[in-house]
Amino acid sequence: MNLYAFELGRKKELCLAELLSVLGEKNLLEKNMDTAIFKLKESQEKNIQSLQDSLGGTIKIVKIFKTAQKNQIKDIVKEYLEENFKDRTGKINFSLTILNQKFPDKILIKNLLISSKKILKELGLNSRFVNQNFGNTKPSTIYKARVIEKGVDINIIYSDKTIYIGNTVAIQDIDSYSLRDFNRPKRDALVGMLPPKLAQVMINLAVPEAKDKTTIYDPFCGTGVIPMEGLLLGYDVIGSDIDQRMVEYTTENCDWLIKNFRPKNSPSFRIFKNDAKFLTKNLLPENITAIVTEGYLGPALTKYPLEEEQEKIFRELSNLHLNWLKQVHELTNKNLRIVMCLTGFKKNTSITHFPRFKELATFAGYKIEDTYSYDREDQIVIRDIVILTKI
Ligand SMILES: C[S@@+](CC[C@H](N)C(=O)[O-])C[C@H]1O[C@@H](n2cnc3c(N)ncnc32)[C@H](O)[C@@H]1O
The missing domain is CATH 3.40.50.150 (Vaccinia Virus protein VP39)
Known part of the structure; x- marks a missing residue:
């Protein structure tokens, strides 16, 4: 069973209530400021965009691939890109999002974007950063730039217990x-x-x-x-x-x-x-x-x-x-x-x-x-x- 983070819409309590109703309370791992983390069944994982399309209160769904300490984030992102993009061709649309921080850490975003561009270059790939001014990328921008299909949106998700790192696998079809x-x-x-x-x-x-x-x-x-x-x-x-x-x-x-x-x-x-x-x-x-x-x-x-x-x-x-x-x-x-x-x-x-x-x-x-x-x-x-x- 994999873990998924659901980014909650504007009315957080209402959006969480919807998720609890659809996915069941027993599958909730934790709830933070912007996200709720759930375990999903295989059948739900297989149809992740249709799950997203049925949830009016969820902005996007992120598949967690690692948990980390802050000083490990850069290496984990590097490993992920090397593993998942080694056989890719064409131009990559790349974005980063930090969740559950009131003021997302611009220095972290900047460092990660620069190091990721370098890694992608080493893999022979040109990339386009979707983030502007080293702030978080708006979900509507991720959607319009088709980042999920043409590249990756990496999420650094802070929680009381750990830092989750994941990639966006489904997004609200605006x-x-x-x-x-x-x-x-x-x-x-x-x-x-x-x-x-x-x-x-x-x-x-x-x-x-x-x-x-x-x-x-x-x-x-x-x-x-x-x-x-x-x-x-x-x-x-x-x-x-x-x-x-x-x-x-x-x-x-x-x-x-x-x-x-x-x-x-x-x-x-x-x-x-x-x-x-x-x-x-x-x-x-x-x-x-x-x-x-x-x-x-x-x-x-x-x-x-x-x-x-x-x-x-x-x-x-x-x-x-x-x-x-x-x-x-x-x-x-x-x-x-x-x-x-x-x-x-x-x-x-x-x-x-x-x-x-x-x-x-x-x-x-x-x-x-x-x-x-x-x-x-x-x-x-x-x-x-x-x-x-x-x-
Ligand atoms: C706020 S609107 C509902 C809008 C609706 N959710 C939509 O998607 O368009 C309220 C509706 O209740 C209807 N209505 C008012 N009093 C009613 C009653 N006593 N019985 C049935 N319908 C009533 C009105 O004609 C109106 O269409």
Whole structure:
């Protein structure tokens, strides 16, 4: 079993939770500032890019080939390059990344880049450094310069116990995410701004250690980002929305996804019009594994709402959430997991979270397993991601 470091995305706790859900807690070796180190099964190692493509919260995956003390790093990198590049031809794109250091050690990067260029030269290879000004290379630069295919991205990963050295073996496919986000046939700026990466994280939190027969349901599907990402992961999906236009948008987007991405397991989808407060067994006959939904977040806002407006929005949303959660409780089996978003409001660094949701959830028959905040700098309305199970 080899060790792999997963570089965590912006919301570290949420990204780690996704990994724990997909890979299992028992396989976690350690967690540091930027990375989580896991043991992987052979089947996962074999399909490492498809594992990466299923993880919205992981920036890249690094295969660890050695642990070291600081004074051994240079020799280990030399050994790695000599061993792995002796039979290579053509120009090599080369980059270095230091992880888990708040201010990456520029002197170390500079020394390693210079010595590595020399080693590659001795092997008869011209190389291009992707790093700029001896800082870390941005993952998007590694992706665009196709460093994994055309050379190597070496990672020096600091941890409390040791220094891990590894090479990047998979990286977030930014073009594919942006295609699904910006080039799907139907978008609606007022309704659907859920990033596909976040939809993936939410689905992974709802389906621990991915089961084969999985059906997920989004009762507020909007333009269909969650159904689309569910299909891409190979799950059957059901979606509904109160607005017929959204039903049509999601249907068209899901058709597009299947045609263009050909997901594994040939998953199916069904989308229908419905007010989530009035769900019946006739409308939802399937055995649902998980409910994953952004939910309704309240009216679109252009400025920070006054306290009375916030209270009004929270009151209306409480009524909606209580009703649909109760309906779902009656119609699903006891192992159901729900991952949903709760509205919050953000002003500068202060966040007002959804009030009294714990009481509401308990009253509807659920326990809150975890909550993660997902806010962005420029947003007034933020999402808290909540995981619920049935009591
Ligand atoms: C924030 S949007 C969801 C966006 C979605 N995640 C997407 O990918 O586009 C909320 C959606 O909830 C729907 N909605 C609002 N109230 C509803 C209700 N009572 N029942 C069902 N859908 C509702 C709206 O029509 C809207 O499409």
